[in-house]
Amino acid sequence: QAKHEGRNRYRVFEPNMKTQVEESMALEVELRRAVENMDFKLHYQPKFDMTTGEIVGAEALLRWWVGGKPVSPVTFIPIAEETGLINGIGRWVFETAAKQVQVWSTMFDLPDGFRISVNMSVQQLQDPDLLDTLSDFISKCNIQSELLEIEITESLFLERTEINLRNLAGIRELGPGIALDDFGTGYSSMGYLAQLPLTVLKIDKTFVDNVHQPQGSAIISAVVALAKGLGVEVIAEGVEQEDQAKKLIELGCVTAQGFYYSQPIPAEDLEVLLEQSLLRLAAPLEGTTGSS
Ligand code: C2E
Ligand code: MG
Ligand code: MG
Ligand code: MG
Numbered sequence: 513q514a515k516h517e518g519r520n521r522y523r524v525f526e527p528n529m530k531t532q533v534e535e536s537m538a539l540e541v542e543l544r545r546a547v548e549n550m551d552f553k554l555h556y557q558p559k560f561d562m563t564t565g566e567i568v569g570a571e572a573l574l575r576w577w578v579g580g581k582p583v584s585p586v587t588f589i590p591i592a593e594e595t596g597l598i599n600g601i602g603r604w605v606f607e608t609a610a611k612q613v614q615v616w617s618t619m620f621d622l623p624d625g626f627r628i629s630v631n632m633s634v635q636q637l638q639d640p641d642l643l644d645t646l647s648d649f650i651s652k653c654n655i656q657s658e659l660l661e662i663e664i665t666e667s668l669f670l671e672r673t674e675i676n677l678r679n680l681a682g683i684r685e686l687g688p689g690i691a692l693d694d695f696g697t698g699y700s701s702m703g704y705l706a707q708l709p710l711t712v713l714k715i716d717k718t719f720v721d722n723v724h725q726p727q728g729s730a731i732i733s734a735v736v737a738l739a740k741g742l743g744v745e746v747i748a749e750g751v752e753q754e755d756q757a758k759k760l761i762e763l764g765c766v767t768a769q770g771f772y773y774s775q776p777i778p779a780e781d782l783e784v785l786l787e788q789s790l791l792r793l794a795a796p797l798e799g800t801t802g803s804s
Contacts, residue, residue, distance in 0.1 A: 540591055542578050547597050550604045552576050554612070555776035556628070558785055559747060559769045562757050567789040568767060569627045571663065572609040573776045574601070593633050602636045606660075607649055612779055613659045619783070620790055622659070627689055629661035634668050638675055643682040650686060657687030661712065664690065666698025677707070684709040694749070696731065706742065713739045715765065717750025723759045736764040 546552065556570040576583050592598040613628040636642060650657050662683055668676055680690060691712035692705075696719055715735050722728025732748075739746035748760050751770030760768060774785065 536591060539578070539583070539588060540595060543576075543588060543591055543595070543597060546576060546578075547600055550601075552601070552604065553778070554605065554608055555778055556612075556782045557769050557776035558774050558782060558789075559767055560773045561766055562751075562761055562768050563766050565789070566623065567786055568623060568625065569629065569661070570782060571629045571631075571769060571776070572605060572612075573631070574605055575776075589633070593635050596635070598633045598635050599639055602630075602632060603645060605630050606632075606646065607653075610649070610655045610657075610660055611653065614653070614655055616783070616786065617656060617659060620786055623790075627659055627661040629663050629689075629691055631663045631693065634665070634676075637664065637668065637679050638673065639679075640675060642679050643686070646683065647686055658689075660687065661689040661691055663693040663714070665693045666695070669699040669701060669704060681709050684711075691747075695735065710742065710744050712745045712747060713742075715746065715748045717770075720748050720750050720752075720756055720760070720768075720770070723756050723763070729759065729763060732760065732763045732765060 553575040554572045555575050556572055558567045559569040559571065560566065561568050574585050574589070576585075576588055589598070592601055609628050609630045616622065616628075639645075649655070664680070684690060689711035690709055691714050692708070692710055693714050694716040695713045697716045713735060715732060719728055719731050719735075723732060736746055745767065746765050747767040747769065748765050749769055751757050751760065751768045751772045753772055756770075757768065757772060760766075777785075
């Protein structure tokens with residue numbers, strides 16, 4: 513009787529929960545299959561100097577399709593992290609992006625400081641073999657490691673383990689820069705921030721969204737000042753509108769990525785943009801120069 517009642521009460525919540533769990537289990541099966549052949553792609557979102565329209569780098573973003581339909585990394589990265597699949601996937605992402613930028617460095621006269629960034633989950637940073645794996649690959653493939661950058665998030669602040677700090681320091685020694693992604697949304701402690709071997713602060717989209725509000729612009733000015741004080745670069749994420757770009761420049765942030773400039777795009781498409789940027793065949797992006 514009680515059992516029956518319980519089951520009835522439970523049923524109210526069941527359909528939803530079941531689909532979610534089933535969906536994520538089905539995705540896990542698909543993900544394991546995809547990992548076997550590394551059935552993924554990288555897209556690249558260019559980063560721009562908003563005052564000149566020049567491309568100064570790009571972020572590699574993982575893309576995965578199931579049955580022809582894209583699955584968002586917001587959905588499958590957490591599954592990859594929970595299952596440990598992220599380590600293999602992350603290695604593939606790093607190697608693919610590294611080989612790509614190596615090719616671009618021979619095709620193009622890349623500007624000073626040009627870097628391709630890859631996102632790295634905290635699980636990867638806790639891998640004791642990370643540095644060996646990276647340095648073996650870098651030397652085997654003759655990678656110019658200063659063309660690379662690792663993006664980490666503040667979830668790292670919850671895991672202040674020695675291995676994290678050692679791996680981060682080791683990555684810097686190997687050559688790649690280190691960007692703190694989604695900055696301002698997480699668990700930053702100012703003291704800890706100064707201990708990290710960072711080269712870039714990435715201002716999260718939520719602050720860019722609010723750049724026209726007093727609170728938003730105050731935060732962005734503060735991050736710009738902080739970056740200057742720490743001697744690191746600053747970049748704004750998620751710029752969607754021209755007036756946001758203008759306001760960011762006013763506040764001292766000149767580098768940005770966002771749909772206003774470009775979506776994440778396949779490597780071939782980025783090559784076209786890079787060529788334009790480097791040869792300056794195209795006029796600087798409309799509305800982003802101070803000259804008009
Ligand atoms: P993220 O590293 O903060 O990447 C920026 C996300 O914002 C990307 O979403 C990008 O497409 C999106 N974005 C860029 N500009 C705009 C804009 O103007 N407006 C809006 N609305 N969105 C914009 P995406 O590609 O879906 O990736 C989501 C997150 O998944 C990433 O956030 C990152 O945390 C994670 N991710 C993606 N690729 C990888 C990877 O290779 N490894 C790991 N560990 N995580 C990854
Ligand atoms: Mg990122
Ligand atoms: Mg981000
Ligand atoms: Mg993010």
